[in-house]
Amino acid sequence: MPQSHGKAPVAGRTRRAAGWYSRVVIVPPAFVMTANPANSSPESRPDAVVSENLCRYYAMGQTLIRAVDGVSFHIQAGEFTALLGSSGSGKSSLLNLIAGLDRPSSGAVVVEGRNLAQLSREELAQHRLHTVGMVFQSFNLIPSMTLIENVELPLRFAEADRGMRDGLTRQALDRVGLGARATHRPSELSGGEQQRAALARALINQPRLLLADEPTGNLDSRNGAEIMNLIREFNESLGMTVILVTHERALAERYAKRLLFLADGKLTGDQQINGLPPTQPSGQPSGAQP
Amino acid sequence: MKAYDLAELALRNLRESVLRNSLTTAGISVGVASLVAMLSLGIGLQQLAARRLQKSGLFDTVVVSSRRDLRGFNRDEERNGPAPAESPTLNETARQKIEKIPHVREAYPDIRFVTELRYQDKPHLGMVAGLPFSAKSNDAFDGMQGQFFSSDGAAEAILQKSFAAELLGRHSEPDDNTNVAELAAPLLGKELVMRYAQRVASPENEHPGAPQTMDDALTAAAYSVVSRVQTLKIIGVSDLDPDSMRGTARARVFIPLQLAENLHIMQASDLRDSTPSSGSEPAYATVGVRVDSPKYVPTVEESVKKMGFNAFSIVDATRSVRQFFAVLDLFLGIFGSLALAVASIGIVNTLVMAILERRREIGIMKAIGASDGDVKKLFFAEAGVMGLFGGAVGVMLGWMIGRVINLGTNVYLKRQHFPPEQIWYVPWWLVGGAIVFALIVSLLSGLYPAARAARLDPVQALRYE
Numbered sequence: 001m002p003q004s005h006g007k008a009p010v011a012g013r014t015r016r017a018a019g020w021y022s023r024v025v026i027v028p029p030a031f032v033m034t035a036n037p038a039n040s041s042p043e044s045r046p047d048a049v050v051s052e053n054l055c056r057y058y059a060m061g062q063t064l065i066r067a068v069d070g071v072s073f074h075i076q077a078g079e080f081t082a083l084l085g086s087s088g089s090g091k092s093s094l095l096n097l098i099a100g101l102d103r104p105s106s107g108a109v110v111v112e113g114r115n116l117a118q119l120s121r122e123e124l125a126q127h128r129l130h131t132v133g134m135v136f137q138s139f140n141l142i143p144s145m146t147l148i149e150n151v152e153l154p155l156r157f158a159e160a161d162r163g164m165r166d167g168l169t170r171q172a173l174d175r176v177g178l179g180a181r182a183t184h185r186p187s188e189l190s191g192g193e194q195q196r197a198a199l200a201r202a203l204i205n206q207p208r209l210l211l212a213d214e215p216t217g218n219l220d221s222r223n224g225a226e227i228m229n230l231i232r233e234f235n236e237s238l239g240m241t242v243i244l245v246t247h248e249r250a251l252a253e254r255y256a257k258r259l260l261f262l263a264d265g266k267l268t269g270d271q272q273i274n275g276l277p278p279t280q281p282s283g284q285p286s287g288a289q290p
Numbered sequence: 291m292k293a294y295d296l297a298e299l300a301l302r303n304l305r306e307s308v309l310r311n312s313l314t315t316a317g318i319s320v321g322v323a324s325l326v327a328m329l330s331l332g333i334g335l336q337q338l339a340a341r342r343l344q345k346s347g348l349f350d351t352v353v354v355s356s357r358r359d360l361r362g363f364n365r366d367e368e369r370n371g372p373a374p375a376e377s378p379t380l381n382e383t384a385r386q387k388i389e390k391i392p393h394v395r396e397a398y399p400d401i402r403f404v405t406e407l408r409y410q411d412k413p414h415l416g417m418v419a420g421l422p423f424s425a426k427s428n429d430a431f432d433g434m435q436g437q438f439f440s441s442d443g444a445a446e447a448i449l450q451k452s453f454a455a456e457l458l459g460r461h462s463e464p465d466d467n468t469n470v471a472e473l474a475a476p477l478l479g480k481e482l483v484m485r486y487a488q489r490v491a492s493p494e495n496e497h498p499g500a501p502q503t504m505d506d507a508l509t510a511a512a513y514s515v516v517s518r519v520q521t522l523k524i525i526g527v528s529d530l531d532p533d534s535m536r537g538t539a540r541a542r543v544f545i546p547l548q549l550a551e552n553l554h555i556m557q558a559s560d561l562r563d564s565t566p567s568s569g570s571e572p573a574y575a576t577v578g579v580r581v582d583s584p585k586y587v588p589t590v591e592e593s594v595k596k597m598g599f600n601a602f603s604i605v606d607a608t609r610s611v612r613q614f615f616a617v618l619d620l621f622l623g624i625f626g627s628l629a630l631a632v633a634s635i636g637i638v639n640t641l642v643m644a645i646l647e648r649r650r651e652i653g654i655m656k657a658i659g660a661s662d663g664d665v666k667k668l669f670f671a672e673a674g675v676m677g678l679f680g681g682a683v684g685v686m687l688g689w690m691i692g693r694v695i696n697l698g699t700n701v702y703l704k705r706q707h708f709p710p711e712q713i714w715y716v717p718w719w720l721v722g723g724a725i726v727f728a729l730i731v732s733l734l735s736g737l738y739p740a741a742r743a744a745r746l747d748p749v750q751a752l753r754y755e
Contacts, residue, residue, distance in 0.1 A: 101657060101748045122661050129659025140654045140752065144306045156295045157659045201658060 047110070048209060048241040049075040049098055054107035056093050056265075067093035069265035070107070075258075077208070078239045080232070082252035085262035091245045092213055094262065098243065099132050099211050100124040112208060129157055133202030137214035139194040141186040141201070147173060148182040151201045158205055172200040176230060192223030199230055210234060213245045228255050291664045300671035307644070314633075314640040315680045321633035322684025322728045325626030326720060327691040332622045334696070334714040336615040352579040352591050352603040353400075354388060356380035378598050381573045388579055391593045393586035398422040399574040401550040402541055408483040409457045416453055418484065419541030420550030424580060435474030436526030442548035447482055447522040453542035454527045474527035482522045482543070489554050490514045520553060630728065633680070634735040637673055641739030644672070645746075652743055653751025662744040669740035670733060677732025681725035688724070689716050 056068040067090045075081050083091040096102040097109050100116050103124075109116050112131055119127060128134075141150045152169045160168070173179050176196040186194050195215060202210060212231060216224030232255050235242045246252050252259055253273060261269030291299075304311045356379060378384055382399075389397040401420035406413050423442045439446050449457070454473040522545060581590050587603045594601040645652070652665055696714040703710055 096749050099657070101752075122663070125656070125659060125661035125664075128657060129661075134657055136657075136752070140650075140657065142651050142654055144302070144651075153655070154658045156291055156299070157655075157661070157664055159292055159295075162294070205659070 045076040045078060047074045048077040048079065048112060049073075049243070050108075050110040051094075051098075052108040052110070054094070054097060054109050055105045056090075056097055056102065057105045066090075066265045068097065068104070071262075071265070071267045072107075073260060073267060073270065075241060075243065077241050078235070079258060080235045080242045080244070080256045081258045081260060082244045082246055082256035083260050083262060084246060084249060084252050086247060089262040090265035091247075091262045093265075095211050095213055095243065095245050098209075099134055100127040129154060130205055131207055132209045132211055133205070133207040135195065135198045135202050135210070135212045135215045137217035139186070139191070139198045139218070141194055141198055143186050146183050146185055147178060147189070147197045150186070150197060151204055154201060154205045168204065169200075172204050173197070176200045190223070191219050192226055195219060195223070195227050196230065199227065199234075203234065208241060210240050210242045211245075212242065214247070215244070216246070216248075216251065224251070231255070291660075291667060296667055296671045297675070299668055300675050303644075303648075303668070303672055304675060307647070310640055310643070311676060314636045315676045315683070317633035317636040318630070318677060318680025318728055318732065319684040319687055321627075321630030321731075322681050322724050323687035323691055324629040325623065325727070326685050326688025326716065326724050327695070328622035328626040329619060329720055329724075330688065330692040330714050330716045331695060332615065332619040333717060333720070334692070334712060336612070336619070337715055338711055338713055339611055339615070350581045350584050350587065352581060352587060352594060352601050354380065354397075354577045354579055354594050355575065355600045355602070356573065357598065357600055379573045380575075380577055380599060384597070384599070385574065385577050387597065388577060388594060388599075391579075391590055393582045394590055395580045395582055396422065396424055397577050397579045398424075398547055399551070400576040400578055401547065401555065402575070403486065403555050405487075405555075406485045407543060408485070409480070414453070414456060416542040418486075418543045418545060418550075420547035421448070421544040422547045422578070422580075434526050434528045435470050436478045436524075438526065439546045440525075442546050443552065444546055445520065445522050445549060446525045446546065447484075448526040448528055448544040449477065449524060450542040450544075451527060451529055470527055470529045477524050477527060480524050482524055484520045484522055484543075484545075486518055486520065486553065486555050488516045488518045490516050518553070630731055634731045637676060637732055637735035638739060640676075641669055641673060641736055642742070645669075645739055645743045649746065649751050649754045652746050653748045653754065656746070656748035657752060665746070666740045666744035669743045670736050673732045673736025673740070674729060677729040678725065680732070681728030684728060685716075685721050685724050692716060 051071050051073050054068055054071045055066070058065040058067055069090070071090075071094060083094060085091045093102065097104055097116070098111060100111070100119070104117050107117070111127065114123075114127065114131075116124065116127065141147075142153070145153070148166075148169050151172055152165055155165045155168065170179060170182065173182050176199055178193060178196055178200065181189060181193065186197070189197070195218075199215075210231065215227050215231070219227065228251065231242055231244070234240050242256075244252065244256055249259075257273050259269070259271040259273065260267060261271075385397050385399060388394065399420075402417055404415065404417050407416055407418070408414070421439075423439065426438045434448070436448070439448070451470055451473060454470075454477055457477060458473065460473075522543075528544075579590060579594065581587050591601040591603050655665060692714040696712065699713055700710040
């Protein structure tokens with residue numbers, strides 16, 4: 001089910017974005033239907049991410065590193081899932097595969113109905129631009145650009161209308177509480193502020209999926225909580241599917257509704273939080289926790 | 291990404307490492323400057339040569355001579371076409387025929403002879419040439435003192451500057467800068483007595499026609515030579531030689547062509563014409579053909595050659611000059627381009643360095659949705675901006691270098707007592723061409739770095755610190 005990522009959907013998305021930031025409910029009917037899948041019944045929710053026997057191997061000299069080794073799971077639209085595992089367990093590699101930054105060695109990863117393993121480089125770029133938003137442990141803002149330029153960058157790649165860009169970018173910065181610091185460079189901001197700016201950038205193109213790779217890893221607990229609260233807000237109010245990569249189980253349990261455990265590239269556990277029934281990952285033993 | 295965004299991002303990226311990018315751009319500028327300076331000098335020299343040739347006033351003239359004379363200007367012409375003995379005679383009939391060729395304004399016989407000219411009872415020897423009335427418009431008479439012939443048959447003479455100096459008893463150098471007006475003042479209106487040999491047809495030769503017998507032929511060719519005297523009024527002194535194409539046969543005194551024809555002066559070629567087959571009609575050594583415009587010269591020349599005559603024009607002479615300058619321009623251009631080639635290596639280096647430096651940035655851009663094409667175009671745009679800036683600055687720099695060289699040359703010329711010359715010229719096509727060339731060279735230099743940046747694996751690039 002390949003979806004088109006031409007210019008028309010971008011325009012639609014920007015219209016939606018304007019409504020979203022200003023919290024005015026002038027949204028197209030399609031948006032109302034899918035606005036918040038988290039609030040609809042679990043049965044009616046479509047799968048946002050499906051992983052089928054997903055593998056990613058790296059050759060390192062003579063040895064083969066199995067970063068992701070036969071992982072299968074389904075993540076429903078609007079779900080807040082945490083990928084838990086120790087360092088080197090393959091959780092970041094798995095996230096990169098879902099983000100379309102990397103290609104699987106074998107197996108399939110289907111995001112929003114598109115098998116990323118079959119997409120061209122150009123289509124993967126479109127996937128990263130429109131379908132997913134990413135935040136990283138090290139923020140990854142471009143140091144030579146001001147905050148507003150950093151946040152605007154995905155709109156440039158999406159060829160969004162110039163007249164609308166400035167307004168959208170400022171709204172996004174206001175939303176994360178950085179409206180006053182728009183013209184500052186990343187180096188002039190605290191870690192928490194930088195990560196908030198990175199969040200604003202990740203959401204500027206209105207993706208359906210937010211991928212966060214240890215977003216609080218470089219932050220103190222107060223700033224970390226602030227970021228996590230923002231992510232939860234996006235998940236709950238906008239119905240975004242969130243996949244959080246972390247090694248902090250407490251953090252995962254506090255915010256996520258589902259925990260996936262990874263060890264040595266394999267899925268070792270799948271746990272639902274808040275009393276929701278667990279989803280059975282196909283071909284994987286469920287409930288096995290480290 | 292849209293072109294405007296590309297340009298904006300490229301400019302901001304270039305501003306980020308302003309020193310390195312400025313130095314690279316300066317490298318391109320020096321390359322373009324050397325190219326522009328070299329070519330502008332080449333073009334300037336070519337134009338100087340063209341101006342010099344144009345000043346001769348014979349740019350629109352084809353000189354026709356008979357192949358019988360065996361003194362063609364081009365050896366190839368002598369080998370091709372009819373043998374000299376079989377070729378037609380260059381006589382009045384031929385002249386009229388030549389005059390009917392399209393785009394020919396006039397065809398006038400060239401009458402010139404060496405004779406004695408007496409001024410204030412002192413004899414002088416000089417080459418006298420008949421000048422058609424139409425030569426009045428010749429550039430050579432622009433700086434003339436006095437006036438042009440009052441009519442085509444008037445007993446008047448225009449003197450060449452050096453001859454005027456000789457009449458006044460002054461020693462004259464060929465490239466002397468003596469004022470013409472100074473020479474003309476005492477001479478204008480004075481009389482010059484010309485002694486000449488008149489060719490008079492023999493009384494037996496009353497029935498011209500094809501010779502029937504050997505005797506007839508001899509009779510037909512027979513004529514007597516009578517010594518005559520003609521008084522001429524000096525009406526002008528010319529600075530330039532309107533006849534400069536002729537080299538050794540340069541005339542020093544000009545008389546109206548009609549007058550020269552009427553005098554039936556015995557010419558050097560008449561001796562050759564006394565061979566039997568030439569007939570009774572006097573033949574001309576050469577016929578000057580004036581063409582409507584220099585662009586018709588080659589076609590008229592071709593038509594004349596088809597008639598079996600030798601034809602020579604200044605266009606022929608300029609062809610070799612132009613060939614020389616084409617080679618000169620090529621070499622100057624190659625030397626100029628060498629600097630640009632070195633500059634292009636600088637662009638490659640700068641951009642490859644930029645990739646290493648901005649590896650992480652490229653990774654970030656890809657992570658947030660930049661396609662390979664976006665990254666490639668961005669690096670391409672950066673190379674293009676450097677090329678465009680370098681080209682524009684280079685053209686200005688080259689223009690200034692050319693100007694300075696021109697200035698220096700003129701200072702030197704002035705010291706050597708030569709008039710100043712413009713030896714440097716920057717045409718608009720060179721300005722545009724140099725900038726476009728710099729842009730193309732820069733884009734080509736950006737090909738490899740751009741492709742390399744686009745191929746970067748985002749996962750690897752993001753790991754890079």
